[in-house]
Amino acid sequence: MKRAGKFALLSVLSGSLVLSACGDDQSVETLEVAEVTRSIFYAPLYVAVEEGFFEEEGLDVDITTTWGGDKTMTALLADSADIALVGAETSIYVHAQNPMDSVVNFAALTQTDGTFLVSREPIDDFSWDDLKGTTYLGQRAGGMPQMAGEFALASNGIDVDEDVVLDQSVDYANIAAAFAAGTGDFVQLFEPTASEFEREGVGHVVASFGEESGILPYTGFITKESTVENNEEALVKFNRALYKAQQFVQEEDSQVIASSIEPYFEETPDDLIAQVVDRYRDQDSYAIDPYIDEDGWDHLQDIMEASGELPARFDYEDLVNTTITDQALQR
Known part of the structure; x- marks a missing residue:
């Protein structure tokens, strides 16, 4: 049953x-x-x-x-x-x-990794360089999402200390709500939230951290x-x-x-x-x-x-x- x-x-x-x-x-x-x-x-x-x-x-x-x-x-x-x-x-x-x-x-x-990079605005031909100069709403320091995310960013030429404004001030459980409310230009999200945001027009999936960070x-x-x-x-x-x-x-x-x-x-x-x-x-x-x-x-x-x-x-x-x-x- x-x-x-x-x-x-x-x-x-x-x-x-x-x-x-x-x-x-x-x-x-x-x-x-x-x-x-x-x-x-x-x-x-x-x-x-x-x-x-x-x-x-x-x-x-x-x-x-x-x-x-x-x-x-x-x-x-x-x-x-x-x-x-x-x-x-x-x-x-x-x-x-x-x-x-x-x-x-x-x-x-x-x-x-099970997270996806979500952009606030639609990007037809995404390049990792699009993150430069933007606010990146990150995950908890020391947690696997943040570490795998940083690894993927670094593998694509993005230094989180130099190229983006890394915002880790939001508690894990409230990251999605913060992004929906207007915080950040990019965010790292699990499913189904990433696809829900995409369907609602709140954000747009532009890359997969799972594909970028390996097994x-x-x-x-x-x-x-x-x-x-x-x-x-x-x-x-x-x-x-x-x-x-x-x-x-x-x-x-x-x-x-x-x-x-x-x-x-x-x-x-x-x-x-x-x-x-x-x-x-x-x-x-x-x-x-x-x-x-x-x-x-x-x-x-x-x-x-x-x-x-x-x-x-x-x-x-x-x-x-x-x-x-x-x-x-x-x-």
């Missing part, structure tokens, strides 16, 4: 790894997932809920949107969530502080090492269900996917959801399985280093667990 994920705020997240009765003595394990934002970029997660893939594994996955990487990781570390859906860079920040109970990346969801573990699932030690089987089930959803997103018609995840985007028309799914699939943004690529991990740290935000360089084996997916896919 299909069901929508829970959209409650962080304050109503319940305890970790709860076992509850369901039906004829069948037990279901509840996993609390804190997602960094709500986006069609995360379609496979919502598909796994709506198509019953988690349910088939005996899991009840509750999703809470925490609006920002720092808040999402705080939810995980404070045991308000069992799993964080967030950029892999946050695991590096945590691990660098040498905590008693560190974190580990155990599944990939996306493998490119990297942009958003994935992170948990605490203690959770791996104490309940690895639940994570194996999670990855098995996730893989089914990833294949669904790769193989099904975009309209079918749009119908599946529509409960998470009730104010977005189905045809626009399908358009965004196609846009992300066309640039290979969705990971095809839960494995995190080692070359992508190295590229992530290169981007962080270029932005001046890398606290230390960690080997792939330090912060990426592949055995969970090995078990889930029986490889």
